[in-house]
Amino acid sequence: MSASYDITVVGAGHAGCEAALAAARMGCSVLLVTLNGDKVAAMSCNPAIGGIGKGHIVREIDALGGQMAQVIDRTGIQFRLLNRRKGPAVRGPRAQADKASYSRRFKQVIESQQRLDLVQDEVLELLVSAGHVEGVRCLFRGEIATRSVIIAAGTFLAGMMHIGTDSFAGGRLGDPSSSELSRSLKRLGFELLRLKTGTPPRLDGRTIDFAKLTPQSGDEPPPKFSFVIPECNGNKVNCYLAKTTPKCHQIIRENLERSALFSGKITGIGIRYCPSIEDKIKKFPHRESHHIFIEPEGLATDECYANGFATSLPYDVQIAMLRAVPGLEEVKITRPGYAIEYDFIQPTNLHPWLETRRIAGLFLAGQINGTSGYEEAAGQGLIAGINAALKVRGDKPFVISRRESYIGVMIDDLVTFGCKEPYRMFTARSEHRLLLSADTADERLMGYGRQFGLISDEAYDSMMDRRRARAREMHALKRAHPKGQHAEFAGASLLELLRRPEVRYADLTDRFGFESNLSLADRDILEMQVKYEGYITREEKKLAGAAKLDKIRIPEGTDFQRVPGLRAEIRERLAESRPATLGAARRIPGMTPAALSVLSIHIAGRGSRGGTSKADELVPVVRRPPISAG
């Protein structure tokens, strides 16, 4: 073989880039292979990062030592905090990106990373021996020896695009697909299934009458993503809101049979939460209007993204229906919307550290696991990269738990239930939403980042300093009382007052004369901890129970058919999804407390005999240092 790397990453999208960076930073030599060296970390769909759930993931990536948050902070052109009027746990940061700058910046980071080689090539085949990855075969470079492979191929595996009744192979408009690798995976015994996603048309901004649209500005001060860089790029542009009309809907209805979606050409399963406009019209016929968010694709271009208007109708229909929207009467399309189908592998084939069960050293991340979205992909890429590096080092795998992160929720959902449609993150997917605030991702996860060498001591110490400062302030609030004439609050401490829903932190400083030592962000966190306390205690109690179950490992190869006292139906479900822990078993539909008891006794018994099950085998222990009130 001509060359050798510890780890080969296939695909330089949002998953592949995080994977490659993390593994190289952890000391491995890494080859990052892309089909097109000009499309590193390309934003193939919408020009935005973050949102509710998604923004939480970006913060978590940052706390673990990933790259996404820093790059969007430096290349974002509008920053908002969604759900600002709701509680802190469900507020999600979101930013519009300058697509070209984002990609360029990410490529610079990759190129400046030691031990990491970015190359344009195509991986055609995985070389496997005795169930272990040994190398890859590339189109130009031939065979390359490697100890682990991370496949993060996005929509490129046997990608097929559809516009109206036309179909053409490709991974993204203008880029080829990769079908050799699909075939190689099939030969290795993986079952490849199809998913479908779509993207809206891009518009020529010079042909939009923005005066007829409603502008949406960014938030001031702009909320940044990263915990470790001091400030973000700031607000440079507005987005605009347009509204569809009955006439527009009429055009869509008249042409429904010309949509690739309804003509029977597409076999992949689409996304309900990111429906095409024709889906929306069909499913909700009584809605008179739908929103279209007109979002700039960057500062150096006039192209705009028509968010909410994904379609696979023919080009002539796309033009007609857009022009029925006020403000878009004269609009020109620069790139048409299209639907794309691609291969994915049921993630139930994966261990919770994203290595396939079938082939040791083969990791999968991103859309190949059935997910949708840059953030979901990046989160998996980071975890796959960390684990591939741990494997090269001979260390125990890292399983990020659903109790401490949305990334953990995502991976646990994927490996336990598989995908029936492209998987996107929502806060509703977590049963511990109140504990997973985007603001506290650093507190939850930086310990891991530091352990893997991805987070600097400086960043970690600064997080700990902030925690201590909050603890001191909490202590001070306990002892302080309102200053001035507040007879109605006589005797109440400021902490007690802050517990009341109607009293905000600003009241403590403005009305009650309290001198705070915290930043505004930390005041928010402290207020949340005080106001949510009863809820947090309840959820933490549940969580402690869940934590116990998550630590009880079900030995690999447990024969569920032979567990006495289980109903046949439950045996089958267990055999199908092969849960790694009792916690995962509990989430399997149809599981009952009695069955779980039976199972726990069975594996506890096997464990004490065979010694194969150690309670904490999966999860590295990061102790959170105790906080002193100072």
Added chain:
Amino acid sequence: MLTEDNDTIAAISTAPGVGAIGLVRLSGPDSIAIADRVFVGSKRPSEMEHSRVQFGRVVRDGAVLDEVMLTVLRSPQSYTGEDVVEISCHGNPLILRDVLSAVIDAGARLATGGEFTRRAFLRGKMDLCQAEAVMELLSAQTEEAKRVALSQVRGRTSQEVARLREQVIRAKVELDASIDFPDDVSDEALMGSDTARGGSSVKLLLDTARELDAMISAFAASQQAQRLPTAAIVGKVNVGKSTLLNALLAEDRVITSESAGTTRDRIDADLALSSGRRVRLSDTAGLVVPRDELDVKARVKMEEAVRSADFLIMVFDASSPLEDEDAQLVKTWGAGPAVLVLNKIDLGERWDPSVLVGKCGDLSQAPVVRTCAISGLGMDELDGALDKLLCAVTPEVPSEACVVGTMRNERLLQRARDAINAALAASHTGSWPEFASSDLAEALGAFNEFLGIDVGVDILDEIFSRFCIGK
């Protein structure tokens, strides 16, 4: 549940069936402290030596629940390896229930199936083969108990709980949709203080909490009356229900008048039949289309009484033609044992009782008695009919599984109601819907446990089918 192995659990643990002795067993670190709180004897349980037995009383709020023998077994020399207290009571399941209820109020938790065995196994008091054998048996029993519990509440109660659960899911779906999709779903219309502009969730939850209240008091009422079978007197207004009750009791306990709708509250009275059997009668307000708040309340009380009754005395006016209310009565409550009373027979019989029976097949077996309550005509026949019905419906002493099941169900409904009220409070005081959502998750957990289902609700699934989501 598996997840909490460090608390103190309690259960009735005797061989099934009614024996002379019943055992309430506690296991866990607080067992002995809890025993101190409920037991009165010459020594406090905490001062007793290992494996000694002492005579005494289990007391709650000053009332003696039973005279018992109490044994203290200290860790690790017990079945589970933990501190264990065994309270031997009289074998009546109702007494056992009261004692169990007292230790739970004093800090123990109702054990789930197999928990004692699990603890015994985990603390090395039992080997795997023994434990698996017990668990196998237990999981079979759990299925059986669930079946019994379900059949016990099948029909009205479990259907109602399932319906209430659906309502809570609807409210939670709206909340969660507004959290995850603020661009697509406006939250003001859902929760928050702005009930005028929608607040559909708030209204739904208020209704749900109200219905739960009614069910919980019906539970309590049915437990109170468990030693005495109950019959509810129902009928449209002014057919003479109260007059009939007075005639049966031979006293003017109920105020009657010629104007319709005199009885707004339900009135209970105990009646001794000529055979010596006793029955508790509930007089209810007449069935009427509600005109005011008072009527609505009367209707709720009536439904409560009907729900907790063992059988119904359905009263009709024989002297005037059947009306919609009569038909509705038969349609709504016609299933189950009943006696049909054709009152005011002195004024003539204007219709044939088979007309009624035709509307509801279940009533074809029901005895028909013709009375004139004012003059006392037909009261002996009614006495006889009631006696026969009483023999048929007098509940056997309920089984332990049933007693524990009922207690568990009542507590679960209380938990659900409290969580829903907390959600409502959260929605009134602030605009942070994730609090309310967390409370509703708690309520759903209680409903699931009640119905014996352990499946999470796919909230997202519901959201996508109800709202047009997505960019």
